[in-house]
Amino acid sequence: MAGRIAGNRFWLTRKVDMSNTIIEQARLGKADSIVRLALKDESLSLSDALQKIAAGHAVVPSNNTRDIPVPCIIGGGSRIKVNANIGSSMDHESMDEELEKLKMAVSSGAHTVMDLSTGTAWKTILDGITAASPVPLGTVPVYQVFGVAMEKGRDVADVSAEEIFSAVEDHCKAGVDYLTLHCGVTRRSVALLREQGRKMGIVSRGGSLLAEWMEKRGEENPLYTGFDRLSEILREYDVTYSLGDGLRPGCLADAGDRGQIEELISLGELQEKALAAGVQTMIEGPGHVPMDQIAENMRIQKSLCGGAPFYVLGPIVTDIAPGYDHITSAIGGAIAAWNGADFLCYVTPAEHLRLPDIDDVRVGVITARIAAHAADIARGIPGAMDLDNAMAEARASFNWKKQFKLAMDPVTARKFRNEALPEDEDVCSMCGHLCALKTSRRAMGEEEKV
Amino acid sequence: MAGRIAGNRFWLTRKVDMSNTIIEQARLGKADSIVRLALKDESLSLSDALQKIAAGHAVVPSNNTRDIPVPCIIGGGSRIKVNANIGSSMDHESMDEELEKLKMAVSSGAHTVMDLSTGTAWKTILDGITAASPVPLGTVPVYQVFGVAMEKGRDVADVSAEEIFSAVEDHCKAGVDYLTLHCGVTRRSVALLREQGRKMGIVSRGGSLLAEWMEKRGEENPLYTGFDRLSEILREYDVTYSLGDGLRPGCLADAGDRGQIEELISLGELQEKALAAGVQTMIEGPGHVPMDQIAENMRIQKSLCGGAPFYVLGPIVTDIAPGYDHITSAIGGAIAAWNGADFLCYVTPAEHLRLPDIDDVRVGVITARIAAHAADIARGIPGAMDLDNAMAEARASFNWKKQFKLAMDPVTARKFRNEALPEDEDVCSMCGHLCALKTSRRAMGEEEKV
Numbered sequence: 001m002a003g004r005i006a007g008n009r010f011w012l013t014r015k016v017d018m019s020n021t022i023i024e025q026a027r028l029g030k031a032d033s034i035v036r037l038a039l040k041d042e043s044l045s046l047s048d049a050l051q052k053i054a055a056g057h058a059v060v061p062s063n064n065t066r067d068i069p070v071p072c073i074i075g076g077g078s079r080i081k082v083n084a085n086i087g088s089s090m091d092h093e094s095m096d097e098e099l100e101k102l103k104m105a106v107s108s109g110a111h112t113v114m115d116l117s118t119g120t121a122w123k124t125i126l127d128g129i130t131a132a133s134p135v136p137l138g139t140v141p142v143y144q145v146f147g148v149a150m151e152k153g154r155d156v157a158d159v160s161a162e163e164i165f166s167a168v169e170d171h172c173k174a175g176v177d178y179l180t181l182h183c184g185v186t187r188r189s190v191a192l193l194r195e196q197g198r199k200m201g202i203v204s205r206g207g208s209l210l211a212e213w214m215e216k217r218g219e220e221n222p223l224y225t226g227f228d229r230l231s232e233i234l235r236e237y238d239v240t241y242s243l244g245d246g247l248r249p250g251c252l253a254d255a256g257d258r259g260q261i262e263e264l265i266s267l268g269e270l271q272e273k274a275l276a277a278g279v280q281t282m283i284e285g286p287g288h289v290p291m292d293q294i295a296e297n298m299r300i301q302k303s304l305c306g307g308a309p310f311y312v313l314g315p316i317v318t319d320i321a322p323g324y325d326h327i328t329s330a331i332g333g334a335i336a337a338w339n340g341a342d343f344l345c346y347v348t349p350a351e352h353l354r355l356p357d358i359d360d361v362r363v364g365v366i367t368a369r370i371a372a373h374a375a376d377i378a379r380g381i382p383g384a385m386d387l388d389n390a391m392a393e394a395r396a397s398f399n400w401k402k403q404f405k406l407a408m409d410p411v412t413a414r415k416f417r418n419e420a421l422p423e424d425e426d427v428c429s430m431c432g433h434l435c436a437l438k439t440s441r442r443a444m445g446e447e448e449k450v
Numbered sequence: 451m452a453g454r455i456a457g458n459r460f461w462l463t464r465k466v467d468m469s470n471t472i473i474e475q476a477r478l479g480k481a482d483s484i485v486r487l488a489l490k491d492e493s494l495s496l497s498d499a500l501q502k503i504a505a506g507h508a509v510v511p512s513n514n515t516r517d518i519p520v521p522c523i524i525g526g527g528s529r530i531k532v533n534a535n536i537g538s539s540m541d542h543e544s545m546d547e548e549l550e551k552l553k554m555a556v557s558s559g560a561h562t563v564m565d566l567s568t569g570t571a572w573k574t575i576l577d578g579i580t581a582a583s584p585v586p587l588g589t590v591p592v593y594q595v596f597g598v599a600m601e602k603g604r605d606v607a608d609v610s611a612e613e614i615f616s617a618v619e620d621h622c623k624a625g626v627d628y629l630t631l632h633c634g635v636t637r638r639s640v641a642l643l644r645e646q647g648r649k650m651g652i653v654s655r656g657g658s659l660l661a662e663w664m665e666k667r668g669e670e671n672p673l674y675t676g677f678d679r680l681s682e683i684l685r686e687y688d689v690t691y692s693l694g695d696g697l698r699p700g701c702l703a704d705a706g707d708r709g710q711i712e713e714l715i716s717l718g719e720l721q722e723k724a725l726a727a728g729v730q731t732m733i734e735g736p737g738h739v740p741m742d743q744i745a746e747n748m749r750i751q752k753s754l755c756g757g758a759p760f761y762v763l764g765p766i767v768t769d770i771a772p773g774y775d776h777i778t779s780a781i782g783g784a785i786a787a788w789n790g791a792d793f794l795c796y797v798t799p800a801e802h803l804r805l806p807d808i809d810d811v812r813v814g815v816i817t818a819r820i821a822a823h824a825a826d827i828a829r830g831i832p833g834a835m836d837l838d839n840a841m842a843e844a845r846a847s848f849n850w851k852k853q854f855k856l857a858m859d860p861v862t863a864r865k866f867r868n869e870a871l872p873e874d875e876d877v878c879s880m881c882g883h884l885c886a887l888k889t890s891r892r893a894m895g896e897e898e899k900v
Contacts, residue, residue, distance in 0.1 A: 089882040118884050147884050156889075194894060199842040201890035205881055208889035215893045250887075251842030252827065252835060290835075291788055291828035317784065317824040319838040319845075322853065323862035327780055327820055334767065334781045338741055352845070353866035354879040370777055374767040377702065378741035385702060385740075388769040392649040392701030395769075395802070403772065412773035416803040429804040431655055432539040434568050434597050436700075439606075439658035440651035443665045444644060 021238040021278045022060055026053040034062045038073040043382040052076030056271065057307045058342075059280040061112070061136040061177040061240040068177065069134045072111045074282065075309030075342040079381055080372035082109065083138070083311070083345045084365050087116035088125060089355060098125050099132055101361045106135055108365035109408070110346070114138040114180070118147040118205075126174055136177040138242060141167040142206040142223075146213075156209060157216035164222055168230060172237035179239055180284065181230065182206040182246035183223040184266035187214060193247055193259025200250035203287075207246020227270055231277035240280040242311055243267045248287030251319050255289045256297065268304040275306075282309045282343065285336075289315035294332055298340035311343040312336050316351075325351035326367040333368060337375030344368045366409050373408075396437060398426040471688040471728045472510055476503040484512045488523040493832040502526030506721065507757045508792075509730040511562070511586040511627040511690040518627065519584045522561045524732065525759030525792040529831055530822035532559065533588070533761070533795045534815050537566035538575060539805060545571070545578050551811045552579055558815035559858070560796070564588040564630070568597040568655075576624055586627040588692060591617040592656040592673075596663075606659060607666035614672055618680060622687035629689055630734065631680065632656040632696035633673040634716035637664060639697055643709025650700035653737075657696020677720055681727035691724050691731040692761055693717045698737035701769050705739045706747065718754040725756075732759045732793065735786075739765035744782055748790035761793040762786050766801075775801035776817040783818060787825030794818045816859050823858075846887060848876040 022032050031046055038060045039049055052058035058076025062068055074081050084105035086098055098117070105113050112135050117125045122144050130137055145167040149159050171179055185207050193202070202208040210221050223230060234241060247263045249255040267283050274281040283305045289297055294315055301310050315332035316325055329347035337344060348356040348364035356364060376384035387406055394402035400417065407413040420429040427435040472482050481496055488510045489499055502508035508526025512518055524531050534555035536548055548567070555563050562585050567575045572594050580587055595617040599609050621629055635657050643652070652658040660671050673680060684691060697713045699705040717733050724731040733755045739747055744765055751760050765782035766775055779797035787794060798806040798814035806814060826834035837856055844852035850867070857863040870879040877885040 089879060089884070118882070143884065150883060156892075190893070199839065200846050201887060201894055201896075203886045203890070205884050205886045205889070208886040208893055209884070211893035212889050215895065251845070252838045253842055291784060291824050292830075318820060318827065319841040320823070320856055321816070321820050321858045323857065323859055323866050324816060324820060327777055327817055328824070330777055331781050331784045331821065331824055334741060335785065350866050351880075352878065353863060354870040354872075357869075366771070366774060367777055370768060370771050370774060371781065373770070374741050374778070374781055377768065380742075388702045389649065391769040392703055395701070396650050406770055407773065408771045409773055413803060416773050416800050419807075420804040422804075428802065429539060430801075432568070433600060434539070434593065434655050434659075436653050436655045436658040437651065439655070439662050440653070442606075443640070443658055443661035444651055445665065446651075 018064065021235055021280070022062065023053055023056070023275065023280050024278045026050040034068065034071045035060050035073070038071040042073060042078050044073070044076065044078055049073060049076065053280070055307070056275045056281060057309070059240050059282055059309055061138070061280065062238065063172065063175050063177045064238040065173070066130070066175040068136055071136060077381070079384070080337045080341070080375050081111040081343045082365060082368040082372050083112045083114055083343065084110035084361060085114045085116050085345065086129070086361065087114070087118070088121070089118050093119040093121050093125070095121070095125055095128050097358070099128060100358050102129055102132055104358050104361045105365055106133070108362050109369050110135065110365045112136040112138060116140060116143065118143045120148060120151055123174070130175045137175070138178040138180060139171050139176045140180040140206055140244070141171045142182065142209060146209040156212045159213065161222035161226065165226065165229065165233065169233050172233055172239050177240060178242045178282070179234065180206065180242045180244040181223050182210055182244035183221065183227055183230070183270050184243060184263040185210045185221050185246035186224050186263070186266055187220055189247055189259050189262040189266065190214065192262050193257065196258050198254045198257065198259070200254050202247060203250030204244065204246045204248055206244055210246060224266065227273060228277070231274055231279050234279045235277055240282065241274050242282045242284055243270060245284040245286060248285070248313070249289065251288050252290050255286065255293055260286065261300070264301060264304050268306060271305050271308050282311045285310050285312040285341065286315050287313060288319060289317070289332060291317045291332065291335060294335045295339040298336055302340050309342040310340060311345065312341045313345040314347055316347065322352045323349055325349065326364050330367045330371040333371035334374045337372055338378040344372055362409070369408055398437070468514065471685055471730070472512065473503055473506070473725065473730050474728045476500040484518065484521045485510050485523070488521040492523060492528050494523070494526065494528055499523060499526065503730070505757070506725045506731060507759070509690050509732055509759055511588070511730065512688065513622065513625050513627045514688040515623070516580070516625040518586055521586060527831070529834070530787045530791070530825050531561040531793045532815060532818040532822050533562045533564055533793065534560040534811060535564045535566050535795065536579070536811065537564070537568070538571070539568050543569040543571050543575070545575055547808070548575050549578060549582055550808050552582055554808050554811045555815055556583070556585055558812050559819050560585065560815045562586040562588060566590060566593065568593045570598060570601055580625045587625070588628040588630060589621050589626045590630040590656055590694070591621045592632065592659060596659045606662045609663065611672035611676065615676065615679060615683065619683050622683055622689050627690060628692045628732070629684065630656065630692045630694040631673050632660055632694035633671065633677055633680070633720050634693060634713040635660045635671050635696035636674050636713070636716055637670055639709050639712040639716065640664065642712050643697055643707065646708050648704045648707065648709070650704055652697060653700030654694065654696045654698055656694055660696060674716065677723060678727065681724055681729050684729045685727055691729055693720060693731060693733050695734040695736060698735070698763070699739065701738050702740050705736065705743055710736065711750070714751060714754050718756060721755050721758050732761045735760050735762040735791065736765050737763060738769060739767065739782060741767045741782065741785060744785045745789040748786055752790050759792040760790060761795065762791045763795040764797055766797065772802045773799055775799065776814050780817045780821040783821035784824045787822055788828040794822055812859070819858055848887070
């Protein structure tokens with residue numbers, strides 16, 4: 001298990017047992033070095049982690065063709081993780097910009113990154129991101145198959161099932177650690193959605209493309225019918241499934257309808273098959289959900305999908321705040337994670353309006369981390385409140401340096417304070433000489449301590 | 451009940467029955483014109499509202515010496531309201547800036563404003579804000595009494611109880627609609643707080659000043675012992691109590707300790723006395739609270755305080771995100787409001803770091819409104835989701851103009867979109883030609899509708 005230092009990164013040679021995937025090793029009680037590394041900041045013991053991975057309650061996404069210096073464990077009582085989506089669209093393709101976004105996402109604390117590039121240069125951008133990313137990387141191969149075909153003037157229906165499987169294999173070969181695959185968008189779930197009626201239809205790109213393909217060809221979703229073949233491909237590269245929620249609600253009114261829940265039932269069936277095939281599996285979830293329906297959503301996912309890690313996008317708790325959807329989703333994400341979600345996909349302020357820029361990536365990651373951290377505390381994860389306690393002590397002792405060090409985003413915190421430094425450097429300009437902390441010390445007879 | 455048009459404002463002459471306060475009128479089944487106006491955007495019927503006001507479950511803050519063009523009802527099943535704190539400190543006093551903040555707060559949708567000015571120019575600033583504010587206005591008189599005394603080099607303990615009562619009357623005369631008064635900071639609650647121990651001590655300015663006064667003089671809180679006299683003053687001007695949480699926790703670790711709950715018990719006793727004296731009353735709440743303790747906090751307040759409207763500051767759900775405390779408090783505020791809080795005090799990104807500037811006011815108000823609106827939906831307030839449904843329809847039909855119109859902050863939403871307009875103006879640059887909504891229409895066989 002040799003390691004080498006490359007710049008600041010510590011690359012581990014991962015393969016302990018190439019004949020078995022991480023989940024298969026875990027069933028044998030064996031821990032890949034990647035799993036050990038993923039437990040660095042967790043309160044989970046190695047044997048607990050292996051049990052959770054073996055049972056399908058936790059995953060450590062990690063393609064066996066490359067090493068990840070900063071892997072992570074998702075689910076099973078570990079700290080809530082945060083993903084940042086980056087990637088270009090045909091309207092705007094720049095490799096440098098995507099690498100800058102990657103850097104910003106990682107330095108802001110994202111645990112994983114998804115490259116959602118859909119333009120013609122997707123492979124170049126993906127290779128660049130794979131080479132540069134210290135954290136696990138996810139993609140959505142279906143975007144390329146259909147996106148590139150449409151750019152070449154082909155109809156969605158003309159894409160063959162072979163092309164779809166071949167794209168999945170391309171992504172596995174490229175070193176991607178987890179793949180979003182909308183395997184649960186079936187003829188039945190789409191029919192239920194159509195029958196019940198929806199304000200927003202299908203708002204998942206992958207889900208809608210597959211539905212169009214199925215509708216036009218009158219065939220079942222090849223990712224559903226060909227799931228065993230899919231699992232064989234993923235198993236070969238030890239890539240983790242992120243079973244996509246192609247029928248997630250796109251507005252509050254569509255939350256929890258038959259199409260959404262039928263898809264979740266299918267994902268539960270497929271998760272069982274995936275585990276049997278030796279492939280780690282996560283389930284993706286909504287979306288736009290009124291606050292009072294979030295806890296139920298989390299519980300029904302856990303019961304339908306064998307306790308698999310739940311990866312949620314949002315949930316966004318109101319539709320009327322474009323420009324602030326990092327906040328609408330932080331509210332939903334915190335409640336979701338507190339009630340069972342394990343993995344939060346960030347949402348940036350640009351959601352519903354345009355592709356995120358580099359600053360949106362920073363704001364998106366920090367905001368999702370706030371939701372994740374608040375949920376870690378609410379779930380009682382051991383040690384989750386240590387930093388908060390240290391911050392309280394730094395505040396009580398007017399130790400500004402330490403406050404900045406403990407802040408999730410030290411640069412932003414320092415910037416705010418420096419914009420209006422008070423005369424008395426101990427306090428802040430909010431209260432000035434009426435600082436409650438100083439008054440409190442006098443009230444408690446603790447003046448001498450300051 | 452004559453009205454006059456002044457600019458865009460519709461001023462009402464309020465007095466229907468000057469011999470009775472709003473709560474006394476409600477008990478007689480009578481509605482002040484201010485109460486009728488406050489119900490304009492509510493689903494509550496007038497008779498329901500009067501019952502709630504009479505029982506002390508709802509308040510319509512409104513000083514009887516001035517008119518408020520845009521009053522509001524707080525509590526009793528009405529929509530969750532949002533307050534914005536403005537005001538200068540000695541470190542930074544500018545009348546123009548405070549008026550700009552007021553304008554920004556109101557145009558962003560704040561239902562009330564509190565002027566927390568503590569500098570020597572407080573009265574000038576308060577008069578300016580009172581004259582300009584179309585919404586109910588709150589203040590904290592104790593800041594002035596002690597703040598001005600300290601600026602003149604006097605010790606906190608040298609301020610007389612008379613001066614405190616006289617400051618309260620000054621604020622009532624100035625036309626303020628509700629007053630934060632920390633009447634529940636008693637010798638017993640402070641002793642309990644000290645005995646149990648706290649990381650952060652007392653973080654409320656008013657609470658800490660009163661505690662210092664009590665400690666140094668060895669006397670009980672005059673706002674507690676002199677509560678009947680206080681109520682007489684407030685009753686004369688029909689000013690609403692906002693019974694302050696002087697012992698609220700200042701960090702997660704201090705949440706729910708004996709000092710905090712003992713104060714709440716006293717506030718419950720005082721609320722009963724206030725109602726008996728014909729004074730409308732709200733109760734203020736925390737603060738910094740782990741997410742899993744928020745619902746209990748709301749329920750215990752309602753049971754201890756006779757179902758009085760609950761006015762919360764935050765709650766902030768993690769201490770380690772300075773620069774993002776509008777978000778930490780939106781998470782807590784949404785959960786609090788869903789579980790019984792009625793009134794959210796905004797927290798701006800500048801919290802813990804400096805006084806908010808004008809842009810912080812905008813962000814703070816919109817963020818608190820998001821939390822309030824999400825809670826309105828979760829509580830099932832009739833009509834709360836209408837705008838969300840309209841937004842879903844505007845999105846589904848690519849009606850960008852309508853989307854901006856429905857957005858909580860149209861200027862910000864439009865700005866984001868205009869920064870990266872896609873080639874196809876229907877869609878946005880996130881998905882470009884892979885727009886899920888367009889694909890979905892094809893999948894559903896609805897192409898002709900677009």
